[in-house]
Each structure stands twice: as C-alpha cells, then as structure tokens.
Amino acid sequence: xxxxxxxxxxxxxxxxxxxxxxxxxxxxxxxxxxxxxxxxxxxxxxxxxxxxxxxxxxxxxxxxxxxxxxxxxxxxxxxxxxxxxxxxxxxxxxxxxxxxxxxxxxxxxxxxxxxxxxxxxxxxxxxxxxxxxxxxxxxxxxxxxxxxxxxxxxxxxxxxxxxxxxxxxxxxxxxxxxxxxxxxxxxxxxxxxxxxxxxxxxxxxxxxxxxxxxxxxxxxxxxxxxxxxxxxxxxxxxxxxxxxxxxxxxxxxxxxxxxxxxxxxxxxxxxxxxxxxxxxxxxxxxxxxxxxxxxxxxxxxxxxxxxxxxxxxxxxxxxxxxxxxxxxxxxxxxxxxxxxxxxxxxxxxxxxxxxxxxxxxxxxxxxxxxxxxxxxxxxxxxxxxxxxxxxxxxxxxxxxxxxxxxxxxxxxxxxxxxxxxxxxxxxxxxxxxxxxxxxxxxxxxxxxxxxxxxxxxxxxxxxxxxxxxxxxxxxxxxxxxxxxxxxxxxxxxxxxxxxxxxxxxxxxxxxxxxxxxx
Amino acid sequence: xxxxxxxxxxxxxxxxxxxxxxxxxxxxxxxxxxxxxxxxxxxxxxxxxxxxxxxxxxxxxxxxxxxxxxxxxxxxxxxxxxxxxxxxxxxxxxxxxxxxxxxxxxxxxxxxxxxxxxxxxxxxxxxxxxxxxxxxxxxxxxxxxxxxxxxxxxxxxxxxxxxxxxxxxxxxxxxxxxxxxxxxxxxxxxxxxxxxxxxxxxxxxxxxxxxxxxxxxxxxxxxxxxxxxxxxxxxxxxxxxxxxxxxxxxxxxxxxxxxxxxxxxxxxxxxxxxxxxxxxxxxxxxxxxxxxxxxxxxxxxxxxxxxxxxxxxxxxxxxxxxxxxxxxxxxxxxxxxxxxxxxxxxxxxxxxxxxxxxxxxxxxxxxxxxxxxxxxxxxxxxxxxxxxxxxxxxxxxxxxxxxxxxxxxxxxxxx
Ligand SMILES: Cc1ncc(C[n+]2csc(CCOP(=O)(O)OP(=O)(O)O)c2C)c(N)n1
Numbered sequence: 001x002x003x004x005x006x007x008x009x010x011x012x013x014x015x016x017x018x019x020x021x022x023x024x025x026x027x028x029x030x031x032x033x034x035x036x037x038x039x040x041x042x043x044x045x046x047x048x049x050x051x052x053x054x055x056x057x058x059x060x061x062x063x064x065x066x067x068x069x070x071x072x073x074x075x076x077x078x079x080x081x082x083x084x085x086x087x088x089x090x091x092x093x094x095x096x097x098x099x100x101x102x103x104x105x106x107x108x109x110x111x112x113x114x115x116x117x118x119x120x121x122x123x124x125x126x127x128x129x130x131x132x133x134x135x136x137x138x139x140x141x142x143x144x145x146x147x148x149x150x151x152x153x154x155x156x157x158x159x160x161x162x163x164x165x166x167x168x169x170x171x172x173x174x175x176x177x178x179x180x181x182x183x184x185x186x187x188x189x190x191x192x193x194x195x196x197x198x199x200x201x202x203x204x205x206x207x208x209x210x211x212x213x214x215x216x217x218x219x220x221x222x223x224x225x226x227x228x229x230x231x232x233x234x235x236x237x238x239x240x241x242x243x244x245x246x247x248x249x250x251x252x253x254x255x256x257x258x259x260x261x262x263x264x265x266x267x268x269x270x271x272x273x274x275x276x277x278x279x280x281x282x283x284x285x286x287x288x289x290x291x292x293x294x295x296x297x298x299x300x301x302x303x304x305x306x307x308x309x310x311x312x313x314x315x316x317x318x319x320x321x322x323x324x325x326x327x328x329x330x331x332x333x334x335x336x337x338x339x340x341x342x343x344x345x346x347x348x349x350x351x352x353x354x355x356x357x358x359x360x361x362x363x364x365x366x367x368x369x370x371x372x373x374x375x376x377x378x379x380x381x382x383x384x385x386x387x388x389x390x391x392x393x394x395x396x397x398x399x400x401x402x403x404x405x406x407x408x409x410x411x412x413x414x415x416x417x418x419x420x421x422x423x424x425x426x427x428x429x430x431x432x433x434x435x436x437x438x439x440x441x442x443x444x445x446x447x448x449x450x451x452x453x454x455x456x457x458x459x460x461x462x463x464x465x466x467x468x469x470x471x472x473x474x475x476x477x478x479x480x481x482x483x484x485x486x487x488x489x490x491x492x493x494x495x496x497x498x499x500x501x502x503x504x505x506x507x508x509x510x511x512x513x514x515x516x517x518x
Numbered sequence: 519x520x521x522x523x524x525x526x527x528x529x530x531x532x533x534x535x536x537x538x539x540x541x542x543x544x545x546x547x548x549x550x551x552x553x554x555x556x557x558x559x560x561x562x563x564x565x566x567x568x569x570x571x572x573x574x575x576x577x578x579x580x581x582x583x584x585x586x587x588x589x590x591x592x593x594x595x596x597x598x599x600x601x602x603x604x605x606x607x608x609x610x611x612x613x614x615x616x617x618x619x620x621x622x623x624x625x626x627x628x629x630x631x632x633x634x635x636x637x638x639x640x641x642x643x644x645x646x647x648x649x650x651x652x653x654x655x656x657x658x659x660x661x662x663x664x665x666x667x668x669x670x671x672x673x674x675x676x677x678x679x680x681x682x683x684x685x686x687x688x689x690x691x692x693x694x695x696x697x698x699x700x701x702x703x704x705x706x707x708x709x710x711x712x713x714x715x716x717x718x719x720x721x722x723x724x725x726x727x728x729x730x731x732x733x734x735x736x737x738x739x740x741x742x743x744x745x746x747x748x749x750x751x752x753x754x755x756x757x758x759x760x761x762x763x764x765x766x767x768x769x770x771x772x773x774x775x776x777x778x779x780x781x782x783x784x785x786x787x788x789x790x791x792x793x794x795x796x797x798x799x800x801x802x803x804x805x806x807x808x809x810x811x812x813x814x815x816x817x818x819x820x821x822x823x824x825x826x827x828x829x830x831x832x833x834x835x836x837x838x839x840x841x842x843x844x845x846x847x848x849x850x851x852x853x854x855x856x857x858x859x860x861x862x863x864x865x866x867x868x869x870x871x872x873x874x875x876x877x878x879x880x881x882x883x884x885x886x887x888x889x890x891x892x893x894x895x896x897x898x899x900x901x902x903x904x905x906x907x908x909x910x911x912x913x914x915x916x917x918x919x920x921x922x923x924x925x926x927x928x929x930x931x932x933x
Contacts, residue, residue, distance in 0.1 A: 225911035244670035
C-alpha cells in the first residue's frame with residue numbers, strides 16, 4: 001500500500017511541467033555581511049512567498065538549471081503552477097491558494113543543498129569566495145587553538161589507553177567546527193554543547209589544567225568528580241555542563257535564547273549536536289519552539305557522518321539536516337565543516353541574523369568524526385579504513401587552515417615546532433598536577449543534590465561515615481573526608497578515625513566497553 | 519563436565535570487586551548439551567533462539583551491533599533504528615500489536631526515559647484500555663553500576679516501571695537465568711522490561727544449556743537456605759549479597775540474638791525476650807526475586823516467617839526503590855499474625871482457667887505460648903544506593919557494598 005502510494009506520487013511528480021528553474025532562498029540580513037554567488041548563477045529578485053518579519057529583505061536567487069536535470073524541487077512544486085490566484089482558502093496562518101492539480105510534494109530535491117565553502121582542500125581561497133574577513137591575530141589564534149585541541153586529543157586519548165583516566169572522546173576531524181564556530185561568537189553567547197565541542201570551551205579560556213582536572217575528577221574539577229570524563233562545563237564561560245543524554249540540550253537552548261531576548265542582551269544561544277541527535281524527539285521540539293518563540297538560537301549540527309556505528313543513511317532519509325529547518329520555518333545553511341573560514345563566516349553571519357532579527361538559525365556543518373566514537377569504540381569494525389584515512393589526510397581541517405595561514409605569511413615552521421612543544425609541555429604538567437590532586441571529599445557525594453542538605457541525606461552521610469569507619473579498606477584512599485558532624489551517631493572513641501579514611505582501591509578504568517558486539 | 523559442576527555453574531571473578539560463588543539454577547527442559555557462556559553470550563543465544571523459533575519475531579535497537587543476528591535473520595527482522603528511544607519503543611508497540619514478537623533494545627537503561635511515555639502510557643495500557651485486544655513487546659536495556667559509568671551509564675531505574683500496572687519487570691542474575699528468563703519474557707504476551715546487569719556481561723560465566731528453555735516469571739528463587747535472616751535482591755546485587763551471606767556464616771561468633779514472643783494479656787500485649795548468645799555464624803537465606811513485578815510475595819513471606827528477619831538490597835537509591843514496596847508488603851503480611859487460630863489454640867491447651875482473662879498456657883513441653891506471635895523479630899533493613907545521582911568518583915561510597923550488608927545482617931540479627 002505504502003509502496004504503491006509512493007510510486008504513484010513519484011509518477012505524478014515526474015509529469016509535472018518543468019516550467020521554472022529551481023531557486024534557492026537567501027534572506028539578506030541587516031548585517032554587514034554580503035552573500036554573492038558564483039558567476040555562473042544569474043540573479044533575479046522577486047517577492048517571497050512568505051511574509052517576513054520586519055527589517056528583512058528577501059532575495060531569491062534563481063539558478064539556471066542544466067538542461068539534463070529533471071528534478072522538481074519541493075519549492076518549485078509549491079509555488080510554480082497554474083494556481084488559481086483568485087480563489088484561496090482564508091486559513092488561519094495565511095491564505096492558501098487553490099489548485100485543481102493533484103500534486104504531491106516531492107520527498108526530496110534531486111540536487112542536494114550545496115555546501116558553502118571558502119577554502120579548497122589545499123587551503124586556497126576558491127574564486128569569488130565570499131567570507132567574513134579574518135585578521136592575522138584572529139587567524140593565528142584560531143590555528144593555535146586547533147593545534148592545541150589536536151594535542152589535547154592525542155595526549156588525553158593516550159592517557160585513557162594507559163588506564164589513567166576512565167574514558168575519553170576526541171574531536172579529531174572536527175577541529176575547524178569547534179574552533180572556528182567558537183571564534184565567530186561573542187563570549188556572552190551561551191553555549192549548550194553535546195560533548196564533541198571541547199574546542200569551544202578551550203577558545204573561551206578553559207585552561208589545560210581545567211580540562212585535566214575534569215578528566216581526573218579531582219577536587220579542582222568544577223563538576224566535583226561526579227560525572228564521567230569529558231563532561232566539562234563552566235557557568236562563568238557561558239558553557240553549560242555536558243550531559244550524556246543525547247539532544248536534551250536543544251530545547252533548553254531555545255529557552256536560554258528566549259531569556260537572552262527578554263533581557264535584550266546582545267547575545268544568542270548556540271547549541272551543538274551530532275547528526276544522530278536530530279532523530280531524538282528533543283531536536284524537533286527544540287526547532288519548533290525556537291521558531292514559534294522567535295528565539296535567537298543557533299542550532300549547529302556537526303554532521304560527521306556517523307552516530308557511533310550508524311551511518312547517516314540509516315539515520316534519516318532527508319538531504320541531511322539543513323532541509324529540516326524549513327519544515328519548522330527556520331532559516332539554514334550548509335557549510336563545509338572542515339573549512340574553518342566557511343564555518344567562521346557562516347556562524348558570524350548567523351549570529352547577526354539571530355540577534356538582530358530574533359530568529360533561530362540552523363547550520364549544518366559537513367564534517368567527519370575522524371576518531372572512534374569514544375575510547376569504548378572501535379570504528380574500524382563498521383567503516384572502511386580508507387574512508388577514515390581520506391578524511392584524516394585529504395580533508396584534514398587543521399592542515400587546510402594551516403596552509404591558508406602560511407600562505408598569508410602569518411605562520412612558519414618554527415612557530416609550529418615551538419607551539420607544539422610548548423602546548424605538550426604545558427599539558428603534561430597539567431596532567432601531572434591533576435593526577436596528584438586529591439579527589440573531592442566525601443561530603444561532596446551529598447552536596448548539590450539540593451541547594452541544602454535535606455535530612456535524608458544527612459542521615460545517609462552519617463551512616464556512610466560509620467561504614468567508612470568500619471571498613472576503611474572498602475574505600476578509595478584519595479577521597480578525603482572533611483565535614484565535621486556533631487558527634488551524635490559517632491561514638492567518641494571513633495570520631496577521629498572516621499575523618500581519616502585510608503585504603504588503596506579506586507574505581508577501575510578498564511574492562512567494560514560502552515558497546516559490546518553480538 | 520561433571521553433572522554437579524553443570525548444575526552449579528562456574529562463576530569467574532576477575533579483578534572486579536564483584537565476586538561470585540555457586541548459585542544453583544533451575545534447568546527446566548534443558549536436556550541437551552551445555553556450554554560455558556558469559557551473560558552476554560547467553561542473552562545472544564536467547565535472541566537467536568527467539569528469532570529462530572518464531573518467524574514473526576523482530577529485533578530493533580540503536581545501535582544494534584547486528585553482526586551474526588542480522589546476517590542470519592536478515593535486515594528485515596533485525597534492524598538498526600534511528601537514534602530515538604521513543605521511536606524504538608513506539609515502533610515496537612506497533613509491531614507487537616500486529617501480532618509480531620517485538621524485541622526492542624535501549625542502549626542503556628539510563629536512556630530509557632525518552633521512551634517513558636510510550637512504555638508507561640502506551641505499552642502498559644494497551645491491553646487494559648482495549649479490553650484485551652492487543653499484545654505487547656519486550657524491551658531490553660543494560661542497567662546498573664559498572665565501575666566508571668557516572669550519572670548516565672550506571673542507573674537502575676527498575677522502580678519507576680514497577681509502579682506501572684500492566685508492565686512486567688524482570689532482572690536476571692546470571693547467564694543461565696538470563697537466557698531462560700529472556701525467552702520467557704519475549705514469549706510473554708505482556709510488555710516486559712528486561713534489565714540486564716551489564717557489569718556481569720563478561721564477568722559472569724556459567725554452564726548454560728544450549729537448548730531452548732524458559733524460566734518462570736513471577737517466581738522467586740531461593741538461592742541458599744538459612745534460618746536467621748532472609749536477604750532479597752536481584753540482578754548483579756545478588757553476587758554481593760551472596761558474599762555477605764558467606765561472610766556472615768563464617769564471621770559471626772559473638773552476636774547475641776534476642777528471641778521474643780508476644781503474649782496477649784487482656785487487651786495488653788506483653789513481650790518476653792530471651793537473649794541467646796550464638797556460638798555459630800549467622801545462617802542467611804538468599805532470595806533472587808527475578809521478576810520484580812508482579813512479584814512472588816509468597817516465597818518471600820514464607821522465608822521471612824521462617825527467619826523472622828528481612829534485608830533488601832538494591833543499587834537504586836533507597837528512597838522509593840522497590841525495596842520499599844517489598845518492605846511494606848512484608849510488614850503487612852508478617853508483622854503480627856495469629857500463631858494459630860483460636861480453636862487450635864484452645865485444643866493445644868492442656869490447662870485452662872475458665873475464669874481467667876489470661877489466655878496463657880503451657881504446652882506439654884512446658885514452654886510458654888501466646889495467641890499472637892511476632893514474625894518479624896527485627897526491623898526490615900534496606901541496604902541500597904544513596905539518594906544521590908550516581909556519582910563517578912564516589913561510586914565505591916554510593917554502592918551497597920558487601921560490608922554494608924554484612925554489618926546490617928549482624929545488627930539485624932542482634933537486634
Ligand atoms: C538519549 C540517549 N540515547 C543514547 C545515547 C548513547 N549515545 C551516546 S553518543 C551517541 C551517538 C550520538 O551521535 P551524534 O549525535 O551523531 O554525535 P557524534 O557522536 O557523531 O558526535 C549515542 C547513541 C545517549 N547518550 N543518549
């Protein structure tokens with residue numbers, strides 16, 4: 001039944017008159033950024049089919065289609081036929097024209113939405129490329145941050161392999177997405193990350209020591225050792241704490257953005273997520289809320305091809321993520337995620353539009369998860385090595401940006417050597433110190449469940465201290481115990497011992513893998 | 519492999535603090551060959567059997583490491599889904615309602631919450647709201663602590679589902695149990711949430727019958743018999759409790775035990791107690807609940823009536839955990855009960871003063887008897903997770919450890 005319907009609708013679509021060229025839509029914002037298309041495109045201006053909020057001028061760019069293309073895009077079918085203009089349904093939300101033709105909207109356009117880029121794989125500006133200018137200072141800072149992120153990833157990954165931290169996730173292959181997007185934002189913009197965006201935090205000033213402390217879960221970790229490694233967060237850096245459940249941050253981002261708007265802040269919310277996350281209900285809730293509430297939020301999708309072992313073809317049948325925005329009335333752009341300049345320009349412009357026009361923007365960055373999903377994963381089991389190699393080498397975002405910085409005369413080999421050795425040194429020192437730093441003390445188990453310790457937890461803390469006193473060998477020795485309770489339940493003679501726990505066991509950092517295979 | 523070894527299975531304990539001993543198992547309908555399997559492989563075997571024995575069985579999950587299952591049964595029957603738990607369960611409900619045997623998997627129990635609505639409002643009520651017109655699915659999810667899982671790879675959310683009429687909740691403790699129980703769950707027409715102790719996936723190794731066999735649901739199993747205290751648990755926690763039982767048996771020489779009896783005197787209840795100093799260790803009875811809902815109250819009740827004491831242990835936070843339900847039910851059934859009915863009582867009297875208000879008597883052996891007797895000789899104890907989110911570096915503190923249980927056994931018995 002379903003198959004028959006699909007076949008039918010396809011036939012109907014194919015028989016539609018090929019009247020009009022396909023067109024893309026770009027709204028010219030009030031920002032200083034200007035878009036220009038490649039010279040092969042001819043431009044026409046027209047009035048848009050939708051009403052726009054004030055301050056915006058719509059531009060429709062009509063691309064002439066090669067003769068051979070048979071496609072009819074969704075837009076084409078929607079707006080190009082012998083619609084009977086005289087007759088329309090006056091429907092809530094706006095008039096809808098009648099048509100006598102029975103037409104199904106195509107499930108997809110024949111041509112995929114193109115991907116905006118500025119630099120080619122060799123770090124050359126593509127001709128007529130249009131992008132936001134990047135100063136020398138900014139360019140060098142972006143590059144050094146990308147390299148720092150790379151070094152962090154390789155050192156921390158190795159640390160996990162040695163069993164010194166229990167878990168790690170790299171951002172390998174997504175350095176440009178991380179750093180360039182962060183660079184295009186203001187420090188007041190509020191970030192709601194997934195987990196593969198430590199570069200954004202690095203850019204904002206989270207130090208190598210901060211990273212190392214979180215990974216070690218020591219007392220200097222803002223999260224007080226309670227969460228798994230890589231669950232960073234810093235309210236002062238406007239970076240929400242990472243939470244493992246996928247996509248939960250997305251509707252929250254719409255709320256954050258709405259609040260920024262209410263406070264008339266010159267800032268937006270920015271939330272990052274993978275391609276897999278877009279399947280969760282929260283993604284859809286988020287986009288719809290953001291659109292309806294006119295929330296200044298940038299939805300930044302890192303489409304890296306894989307969600308653990310699930311390739312995008314098994315994740316969705318749309319043309320990626322960018323097209324989903326339109327379904328919710330959200331403007332979007334697809335950008336080459338391995339091109340730092342393109343990411344920078346797109347985010348910079350999106351930010352302007354989001355804030356000045358109070359609207360959500362969807363950015364889909366095409367990139368690749370060049371590493372395993374996490375230290376619990378072996379991606380060579382489900383994807384070809386040559387695919388990984390191609391993205392690691394040919395499409396490497398750091399190398400590409402480096403070539404551009406070098407061509408500008410901003411960067412030399414000796415800078416590279418210096419940078420790498422100094423970052424590495426600093427990192428190893430941060431790790432050394434973090435490793436030696438003691439764990440948060442026992443009371444931190446009970447603090448922060450609520451703002452104040454309720455009686456059930458007070459009671460449980462007492463019982464736990466008694467248990468520690470009775471069996472110190474059961475508890476890790478690097479977790480100190482500080483809170484002094486009135487010695488109600490603690491017999492006098494024990495009181496001293498209870499507050500100094502000693503043992504030699506600590507949580508194991510091996511064995512279990514996130515995903516076992518059948 | 520000798521028959522006895524087969525019966526008792528082999529538990530392999532690695533570097534983990536989880537240790538195992540010889541739990542006996544039911545081997546219903548398992549006559550053929552046996553193979554040493556870990557819990558993960560045993561579940562895998564159950565899935566192969568379920569798929570093979572029913573052409574309408576289907577498996578769905580994100581992300582299914584399909585491997586041999588997909589190869590063998592085809593991608594139409596074993597499939598990877600988009601990353602959406604509510605989708606997985608909703609889709610599975612649809613499959614099941616159309617007469618398929620849907621086996622849905624959620625990657626971690628911690629990620630079952632996006633599907634909560636589908637499970638609680640839909641799966642649980644499909645049968646009831648339709649007047650018994652639809653059957654439902656099985657949902658598998660790895661649960662529990664694992665040493666370094668932190669907030670979102672450690673939770674034990676069973677109690678949420680135990681509060682939902684219409685759902686069954688099953689948790690196996692070992693490879694052999696897992697296989698037999700999972701096959702029962704899959705073939706049960708009701709929605710079942712099957713939580714798998716992921717810590718034991720590789721650690722628990724046991725002889726498992728290769729055949730197709732099922733273990734009964736809602737049937738608790740007494741793993742070891744004892745006379746002083748009953749311990750009730752499920753899943754991975756049982757191995758910890760077992761260790762505590764063994765230690766209690768060995769260690770405890772000096773605990774004094776108070777035996778009490780209650781007497782009804784007019785409208786007053788009198789308690790007479792004698793403190794016996796035990797010379798031997800504490801004899802613990804250990805029960806694997808296996809099915810948490812609908813649970814086997816009778817087995818637990820019978821045991822508590824025998825031992826007079828109850829300890830419940832689970833990893834989930836103590837407040838509102840399923841231990842609370844067990845505790846409440848057992849207090850209802852075992853707090854006070856007539857030791858015998860009045861007729862029996864009168865018959866057993868060989869001396870009775872008609873004028874006396876004191877229905878006190880001596881039996882032939884001269885011991886004192888009352889008409890009301892305490893089944894519970896000590897408060898029920900719960901040794902469970904703390905009322906906090908699951909804290910990574912504090913996991914050893916959070917956990918209901920062997921020694922926490924052991925100490926509780928001692929103080930309960932010495933109450
Ligand atoms: C609600 C929920 N379900 C499942 C998981 C397990 N999980 C962790 S990461 C991940 C894949 C996410 O993929 P994607 O969003 O594409 O991000 P990527 O890892 O590719 O950066 C999954 C399924 C989870 N964390 N949360």
